[in-house]
Amino acid sequence: xxxxxxxxxxxxxxxxxFVKGTLGLGLPTVSMGLLAVTMPPAQxxxxxxxxxxxxxxxxxxxxxxxxxxxxxxxxxxxxTVVGIWLNRGLLTGPYAPYGTVVLGLLLVIYAVVGLSRFxxxxxxxxxxxxxxxxxxxxxxISAATGVQVIPSMPFMQAIGMEKDELVQAxxxxxxxxxxxxxxxxxxxxxxxxxxALPGAVAMAASFIGMFIGQAVRSRxxxxxxxxxxxxxxxxxxxYLAGSALVKIHG
Numbered sequence: 001x002x003x004x005x006x007x008x009x010x011x012x013x014x015x016x017x018f019v020k021g022t023l024g025l026g027l028p029t030v031s032m033g034l035l036a037v038t039m040p041p042a043q044x045x046x047x048x049x050x051x052x053x054x055x056x057x058x059x060x061x062x063x064x065x066x067x068x069x070x071x072x073x074x075x076x077x078x079x080t081v082v083g084i085w086l087n088r089g090l091l092t093g094p095y096a097p098y099g100t101v102v103l104g105l106l107l108v109i110y111a112v113v114g115l116s117r118f119x120x121x122x123x124x125x126x127x128x129x130x131x132x133x134x135x136x137x138x139x140x141i142s143a144a145t146g147v148q149v150i151p152s153m154p155f156m157q158a159i160g161m162e163k164d165e166l167v168q169a170x171x172x173x174x175x176x177x178x179x180x181x182x183x184x185x186x187x188x189x190x191x192x193x194x195x196a197l198p199g200a201v202a203m204a205a206s207f208i209g210m211f212i213g214q215a216v217r218s219r220x221x222x223x224x225x226x227x228x229x230x231x232x233x234x235x236x237x238x239y240l241a242g243s244a245l246v247k248i249h250g
Contacts, residue, residue: 006201008038009047013205020055020206021213022225025149025170027206028052028178032146033107033236037243041099045146045181046190050199051206052178059171069169072159076131076138076152077173081180083139088184090144097248103145104241110149111233114226122158131155139177143184148177 016030028048035044060066090099122130138152156169185191 009198009201010205013202014209017206017209018213021210022217027055029147029149036100036103036240041103041146042190046185046195047198047202049182051203056171056175060175063164063168065165065168069172075128076135077176079132079135080139080177083136084143084180084184087140087143099144100244101241104237106145106147106150107233107237111230114230120158127159142177142181
């Protein structure tokens with residue numbers, strides 16, 4: 001049973017790392033979605049947390065925009081930390097089973113937004129107060145699901161960052177949010193020494209997947225890969241939400 005769990009973890013993070021290596025994001029989203037098929041979100045995020053932190057720290061320092069990113073995104077990051085703190089315990093409390101439903105719906109929303117190319121613009125004078133609100137909402141969702149892409153990702157695209165700056169900004173933001181989430185999990189007793197071996201397997205598989213993804217990136221058509229990836233996220237999200245609702249009400 002334990003060996004089969006490690007195989008599942010290795011597969012999930014190999015695929016998630018491949019997606020991140022190819023597209024520059026998606027490791028927590030993909031791995032949480034796949035792991036949540038067989039385990040509660042709290043257990044899944046306890047495995048995801050360390051690989052997510054390490055890969056995002058690496059992404060944080062690749063680039064020359066760190067000072068500007070911190071100057072522009074500090075309200076978003078502080079709001080996210082506050083939102084995660086306000087919603088602490090949701091992954092392990094009496095409403096924890098609904099976390100899988102929320103995660104499934106979130107994956108569908110994330111994919112639909114990506115496929116629709118929906119976009120909006122936020123002016124410089126408004127980005128700080130809007131960023132704070134977006135951060136709190138993102139934090140509340142993250143505390144329940146372990147995923148931080150909605151609505152933070154559309155917001156960061158809306159403030160008009162250049163491609164390389166956006167990639168580095170995602171690393172900075174996800175590092176901050178994931179560390180805040182790690183404190184929640186540690187306080188709830190979820191992040192313990194028992195997660196060390198699964199976390200190590202996840203870490204190794206993530207880096208192998210990222211290496212493969214980066215190696216084949218130039219040979220793939222990024223838009224075609226991105227489209228099929230988002231379609232797969234819709235199907236996975238529908239399955240997660242539907243199966244979780246059946247368990248809750250069955």
